[in-house]
Amino acid sequence: MxxxxxxxxxxxxxxGKGLSHIDHEIIYGLRNPDDSKYDELKDYAELKSVADAAKGAEIIILATxxxxxxxxxxxMAENYRGKILIDCTNPLKDDLSGLTHGFDASGGEEVAKWAKGARVVKAFNTTGTSNMANPEFNSRKSMMLIASNDKEARLFVKSLSDDLGFDSYEFGNLSLARYMEPFAYVWISLAFQHGLGTEFTFTINNKKELISK
Ligand SMILES: NC(=O)c1ccc[n+]([C@@H]2O[C@H](COP(=O)([O-])OP(=O)(O)OC[C@H]3O[C@@H](n4cnc5c(N)ncnc54)[C@H](OP(=O)(O)O)[C@@H]3O)[C@@H](O)[C@H]2O)c1
Incomplete structure (x- = not known):
């Protein structure tokens, strides 16, 4: 896709790199696609303006x-309408001291308000990029939670996440981003404030008792 x-x-x-390895066509939407800092991405992706990338894509991933x-x-000039829009962001305060939203609101729900008509799915926000590059850790797969009000979109992103190598779970409606974002903050806090570094991940044990997949 x-x-x-x-x-x-x-x-x-x-x-982008991970998805290109599983045969998806990647288009980066950039504020300045001609900036030489992006040249290396041309090996596996097209570089376009934000509006043109969104227009040419079937699925959009927000990583800002x-x-x-x-x-x-x-x-994006509404080029997200009718498309799955995966929100990987976390509403971090500028000084990283906490989140700007929660627990009666979330960044994911805010994204859905801003991107009216998009099929917003919260995913890929609860772990660091080292685990996104290689979700398997000590022979266990990193878990990935997926939330959206659109069941079909949720299932699609679950299979995308499985294809990337995660142990993926349909977590529920988008309002559950209210818990996924603070959960991401737990990862960030362990990594950077508690000195664990980025080489760790969360996995689910006894998963059948916890969540039905
Ligand atoms: N880093 C992680 O491990 C991690 C894990 C999970 C979730 N997240 C979340 O994912 C998001 C991205 O994190 P990151 O670490 O990838 O950040 P990052 O390294 O700072 O990259 C952000 C990217 O967004 C681009 N950008 C900034 N403003 C933009 C705009 N108005 N339009 C289009 N592109 C814009 C920047 O490009 P230019 O400045 O060159 O235009 C840059 O390429 C954040 O919300 C973060 O909380 C991060």
């Missing part, structure tokens, strides 16, 4: 800093 990644930072690069996420959505 044609997948647009809006943002080519840590997350955009690792997911929270403070720029609304701008990036506006720059």
């Amino acid at each position: 044609k997948i647009a990644l809006i943002g080519a930072g840590n997350v955009g690069r690792v997911l 800093p929270w403070s720029q996420t609304k701008n990036a959505i506006d720059a």
Whole structure:
């Protein structure tokens, strides 16, 4: 499928490369596609403006800093309408001291308000990019939670996540992003404030008792 990644930072690069390896066509949506810092991406992707990338894609992945996420959505010029829009962002405060939303709101729900008509799915926000590059850790697969009000979109992203190598779960409706985003903050806090570094992941044990897949 044609997948647009809006943002080519840590997350955009690792997911774009991973998805290209499983035969998806990658288009990066960039504020400045001619910037030479993006040249290396041309090996496996097309580089376009944000609006053109969204227009040419069947699926869109948002991988922008929270403070720029609304701008990036506006720059898509509604080319997300009717399409699955995967929100990987976390509404982090600028100083990383916490989240700007929760527990009665979430970044994911805000994205759905901003991108009216998109089939918003919250996913790929609860672990670091080292695990996105290689979801298998000590012979266990990293778990990935997937939330959306659109069941078909949720199932599609679950299979995409499985294909990338995650142990993926349909978590439920988009309002569950209210818990996924703080959960992401637990990962961030362990990695950077508690000195664990980025080489660890969350896995689910006894999963049949916890969640039906
Ligand atoms: N890093 C992680 O391990 C991780 C894990 C899970 C979730 N997340 C979340 O994923 C999001 C991205 O994180 P990241 O680490 O990849 O950030 P990053 O490395 O700072 O990359 C952000 C990218 O977004 C682009 N960008 C910024 N403003 C934009 C706009 N208005 N329109 C289009 N593109 C724009 C930047 O490109 P230019 O500045 O060159 O235009 C850059 O390529 C964040 O919300 C983060 O919380 C991160």
